[in-house]
Amino acid sequence: MPIRYMLKQLLMPPGVLLLLILLGWWARKRFPRLATSAFVLGLGGLWLMSLPAVMQWSASLLEREPALAESQWPSLAQRADAIVILGAGREQNDPGWGRTDQPGLMALERLRYAARLARASGLPLAATGGLHYGQPPSEAALMADAMRRDYGLEIRWLEEQSRTTWENAVLSAELLQAQGVRRVVLVTQAWHMPRARWSFEQAGFEVITAPMGYFSTSYERPLGGWLPESRVIWQSGMLLNEAIGLLAYPIVYGREAATSIKLQAASKSE
Template sequence: MTWRFILKQLGMPPGSLLLLLLMAWLLRKRMPKTATGLFFITLAALYGLSMPLVTQQLASHLENQPALTQDRWPQLADQASAIIILGGGREPADPAWAADQPSLFAVQRLRYGARLARASSLPVLVTGGLHFDRPPSEARIMADTLQQDFSVAARWLEERSRTTWENARFSAEILQPEGIATVVLVTDAWHMRRARWSFEQAGFQVIPAPQGFYSANPDKPLGGWLPESRAFWQNTQLLNELLGLWLYPVLYAR
């Protein structure tokens, strides 16, 4: 798991851009034209990844599921048997809490899932395993937050998964023996395509419940051409998601 994490960090921005700059510097004397080309490629990539306009374009490609309108929330009980909230990472050992906490992504998913659960009275499964083999599981952290902050109890905890594919596979092992075939799936809008595909491959019928839309950004200064640090962070996530969307059918398609 550690090597996988390291390779991912070096293969995606900003790690990959730093490696390109290092190569340009090392080649500056022996291959000056190549070094100059690498430098300008890195500069262009840095600028492109920092533009909100690029965020909106990438997100529009990924976010193909519409939001659930609030008038549909109470009707979910007639259409599904459970709500599944996907993990979104953790913040380790925050001194304010004296314990690991859900990441901002996970909190947004939990908040939305809690609203859906209260409106529909559907039971909830939270899914997420250990990070670097360190307990508690992400699902346990999510369940505690769901109960303490949103007054919603998670009926099931899936605590083994490390990827979206495993989220689906191990959730199926818990829910399908109980006869649950249709689920409401809660995750970020830009993650929903890959998540829905994974859960459908695991045998579920999925009602998408996306939130956290990046494509709905309001108008930006200079039409989104002005670089922003937030856009760089979001575009890096979106590139990772596009890569996963391409790789998952290659690795896991039945």
């Protein structure tokens, strides 16, 4: 397993919060003030991450792209050249599927939505997603297999090398723009859409957003969402990871994006 994945697991919640609790336990005798602070931060962070009300509010800050109305789906054929589905992990060695890898649950959500859009619009499909720790098949290949078997639709283009959202965009541009695809309908979770849209626009695409899988959708919960729920910890972790990525991408990839934009402008002027 690459070291960066291990570091990410430790430095992102809930890993870092558990480390704080362990630090508090280790320092309880020699450094009581440090121990108290570590316990408060660790336990307090876990508690906040488990509250639906906090998670939904956090999601509302990221989920700014409106959903596509079903009445808009057929007209996508006049507004775009292709539908692009972003990969979203995998489930490994599932006995129910003959110990083969399958698309992750979020990827399945994206596939289902993209299938509906493709049937309504007639647009061709592309999938982007690379290898998991370097092991084939790629996420894109898994999605193509599921789309074929479950929905009877073929994914025309497979980008199979990317590991990040930025690479999703850049490598998809290399594959698709050479074939005249510049206007894309982008399918991913609503909370992931701002970073995905930024990346694909920097790579030279005109983007129509097709968000789904909203976390901010409110529904009745005990005490208005102020009781802890285990699933919410995972959702909060995804949101925090997304917020950090959204802030970091312009810093990390901004210069590369600016160079790409200049090259695109030069090619259009020729």
